[in-house]
Amino acid sequence: MSTTAYDxxxxxxxxLGGFNLTLLRIELLRMLRNRRTVxxxxxxxxxxxxxxxxxxxADQTIGSGNLAAYLLVSMALYGAALTAxxxxxxxxxxxxxxxxxxxxxxxxxxxxxxLTKALVALSMGALAIASVNVVGLLMGxxxxxxxxxVASALLALVCxxxxxxxxxxxxxxxxxxxxxxxxxxxxxxxxxxxGLFVPLSQFADVxxxxxxxxxxxxxAEIVRAPLTHELPWYAVVNAIAWLALFVAGAAWRMxxxxxxV
Amino acid sequence: MLxxxxxxxAIQLSGVRKExxxxxxxxxxxxxxxRGEVVAFLGPNGAGKTSTIDMVLGLSRPTAGTVxxxxxxxxxxxxxxxxxxxxxxxxxxxxxTVRETVAYTASLFPGAAPVDEVLDRAGIxxxxxxxxxxxxxxxxxxxxxxxxxLPDPALLLLDxxxxxxxxxxxxxxxxxIRQDAGRGRTVLFATHYLExxxxxxxxIVLVSHxxxxxxxxxxxxxxxxxxxxxxxxxxxxxxxxxxxxxxAGVDRVEVRGDTVIAHAKESDAVARHLLTSTxxxxxxxxxxxxxxxxxxxxGDHDPSRTGDAxxxxxxxxxxQ
Numbered sequence: 001m002s003t004t005a006y007d008x009x010x011x012x013x014x015x016l017g018g019f020n021l022t023l024l025r026i027e028l029l030r031m032l033r034n035r036r037t038v039x040x041x042x043x044x045x046x047x048x049x050x051x052x053x054x055x056x057x058a059d060q061t062i063g064s065g066n067l068a069a070y071l072l073v074s075m076a077l078y079g080a081a082l083t084a085x086x087x088x089x090x091x092x093x094x095x096x097x098x099x100x101x102x103x104x105x106x107x108x109x110x111x112x113x114x115l116t117k118a119l120v121a122l123s124m125g126a127l128a129i130a131s132v133n134v135v136g137l138l139m140g141x142x143x144x145x146x147x148x149x150v151a152s153a154l155l156a157l158v159c160x161x162x163x164x165x166x167x168x169x170x171x172x173x174x175x176x177x178x179x180x181x182x183x184x185x186x187x188x189x190x191x192x193x194x195g196l197f198v199p200l201s202q203f204a205d206v207x208x209x210x211x212x213x214x215x216x217x218x219x220a221e222i223v224r225a226p227l228t229h230e231l232p233w234y235a236v237v238n239a240i241a242w243l244a245l246f247v248a249g250a251a252w253r254m255x256x257x258x259x260x261v
Numbered sequence: 262m263l264x265x266x267x268x269x270x271a272i273q274l275s276g277v278r279k280e281x282x283x284x285x286x287x288x289x290x291x292x293x294x295x296r297g298e299v300v301a302f303l304g305p306n307g308a309g310k311t312s313t314i315d316m317v318l319g320l321s322r323p324t325a326g327t328v329x330x331x332x333x334x335x336x337x338x339x340x341x342x343x344x345x346x347x348x349x350x351x352x353x354x355x356x357x358t359v360r361e362t363v364a365y366t367a368s369l370f371p372g373a374a375p376v377d378e379v380l381d382r383a384g385i386x387x388x389x390x391x392x393x394x395x396x397x398x399x400x401x402x403x404x405x406x407x408x409x410x411l412p413d414p415a416l417l418l419l420d421x422x423x424x425x426x427x428x429x430x431x432x433x434x435x436x437x438i439r440q441d442a443g444r445g446r447t448v449l450f451a452t453h454y455l456e457x458x459x460x461x462x463x464x465i466v467l468v469s470h471x472x473x474x475x476x477x478x479x480x481x482x483x484x485x486x487x488x489x490x491x492x493x494x495x496x497x498x499x500x501x502x503x504x505x506x507x508x509a510g511v512d513r514v515e516v517r518g519d520t521v522i523a524h525a526k527e528s529d530a531v532a533r534h535l536l537t538s539t540x541x542x543x544x545x546x547x548x549x550x551x552x553x554x555x556x557x558x559x560g561d562h563d564p565s566r567t568g569d570a571x572x573x574x575x576x577x578x579x580x581q
Binding site: 105 | 332
C-alpha cells in the first residue's frame with residue numbers, strides 16, 4: 001500500500017479563500033443567461049424610464065435638474081434594487097438545491113462565496129443603472145449636471161445592498177424559485193410607496209405618512225439628494241434601519257439553516 | 262508534527278457524540294480507519310450514519326469527542342482538497358452546463374487537472390455543453406464523481422453510491438473504486454445494499470442507535486450473528502431432531518418430513534454427530550446471509566433504549 005500519493009503536507013490551500021475570476025465569470029454568466037432576471041432587471045426599468053420620462057411636465061424644475069432627471073434616478077434605483085434582490089434570493093435557492101453544501105466540501109470559504117455574490121449583485125446593479133441612464137441620455141429629456149448623474153448612480157449602487165439582503169431574507173422564507181415572483185411585485189409596491197414612480201408630494205397625507213416608514217423611502221431620498229439638495233434626517237434613519245433589519249433577518253434565517261449546511 | 266500528519270490514519274473518531282436537542286444521533290463512536298481501506302458504513306435509517314459522515318466532512322461539530330481526518334481538523338483537510346464526498350441527490354446547479362460545473366469546482370482547487378481531461382476521464386466530455394438540469398440521473402451522478410475526484414482526494418466518502426445503477430454499472434464502478442484504493446485512497450461508503458458491503462468492502466462497520474455494534478470483515482460480521490444452519494436428510498427425522506435438540510450449542514431444530522434443520526453455534530459438532538451416529542445424507546452447512554446478520558445485530562435488543570428515542574432520531578435524519 002502506497003500512501004505517498006496522498007501526502008497531506010504537499011497540499012496547498014487556495015489563496016483568498018478560493019475567490020477567483022473563473023467563479024465570478026460563471027456567476028455573472030448565469031445571471032445574464034437567465035431571461036427572467038434580464039427582463040426584471042434590465043428591460044423593465046429601462047422601459048419604465050422610457051414611459052415615465054415622456055409624461056407631461058417632465059421638464060419641470062426639481063433641485064438642480066428636472067422631473068425627468070428625478071424619475072431617471074428613481075428608475076435606476078428601482079432596477080438596481082430588483083437586480084440585487086434577485087441575486088440575493090439565489091443564495092437561498094442554492095442552499096435549497098444542496099449547492100451550498102457541495103461548496104462546503106471545497107476550499108471555498110463562506111466569506112469568499114458571499115463576497116462573490118455581493119460582487120455579482122453590484123455588477124448586475126451597475127448594469128441596471130447603466131441601462132436606465134443610457135435610455136435617459138438617448139431620450140434627452142432628463143437634465144442635470146454631469147457630476148449629479150454620476151453621484152446619484154453611485155449612491156444607487158451602494159443602496160442596492162439593502163435589497164440584496166432583502167433578497168436573501170425572502171429567499172429563505174419563500175423556498176425554491178418563487179422568491180422572485182414575490183420580490184418582483186413586492187418591490188414595485190415598495191418603490192411606489194418610496195416615491196420612485198410618483199413624487200411623494202403627489203400623495204395624500206395618509207399615504208405619505210405610511211410611505212415614510214417603508215424600506216424604499218429612505219434609500220430613494222438618499223439617491224436623489226444630490227439632485228434635490230434635500231435629505232430629511234428620518235430618511236437616513238429609515239435607510240439605515242431597514243438595511244440593519246434585512247441584514248439581521250438574512251443572517252437569522254441563514255444561521256437557522258446551518259444545522260445542516 | 263509533520264510525520265504525525267504523514268502517518269496519521271485516514272479517519273480517527275474518539276468518543277464522538279452528536280446531540281440534536283434531546284435527541285442523541287451519535288452516542289460515543291470510536292473508530293479508526295487506516296489509509297487505503299475500503300470501509301462500508303452499514304446501519305438502518307436513524308442509526309447515526311449521516312450525522313457521523315457530516316462530522317467527518319466538517320459540516321457539523323461533535324457535541325463531544327474529537328474528529329481527525331488524515332491527522333488534521335476536518336475543515337483543514339477539506340481546504341487542502343484531501344477529502345471529497347459524493348451525495349446521492351442535489352448538490353448541482355441546473356442552470357450551469359456540465360463543463361461550467363467542473364470549471365467552477367476546479368477553480369477552487371490549486372493544481373486540479375485541466376477541465377477537458379476531467380470531463381474525458383469521467384466519460385461526460387460529449388455532454389460538456391449540456392445544462393445540468395437536462396442531464397439524466399446517471400449523467401448527473403457521473404458529474405458528481407468527476408467533481409469529487411477533481412482534487413485527487415486521499416479520502417472519499419460516498420452516500421449510497423450505486424443507487425439507481427444497473428448491475429454492470431455497479432460492477433465497473435466498484436472496479437474503479439478498488440483500483441484507486443490500491444493506490445492508497447481511503448473510501449468510506451454508507452450503503453443499504455448489504456450484499457454490496459459484503460462484496461466490496463474490506464471492512465464493515467455496523468452502526469445502530471448511534472453506536473458501533475460490529476466491526477470486521479464480511480465473514481466476521483456474519484460469524485458474529487452466531488452460528489450456521491445444518492440441514493440433512495435422515496431416516497427417522499423426529500428422533501434425530503430430539504437428539505440434536507439435546508446437544509449443547511444448538512439453538513433451534515426444525516423437522517420437515519425426512520429433513521432435519523438445526524440452527525447452531527457448534528455446527529461442526531452437529532455435523533459430526535449426524536454423519537457418525539445417524540444415517541444422515543445430503544448434509545449441508547450454510548452460513549447466515551449478511552442480511553440476517555444485519556437484522557440480528559441492529560435489532561432492538563437493547564432494553565435501555567426506548568422506541569421514542571429511535572423514532573425521534575429517524576425523524577431527525579429524515580428532516581435533514
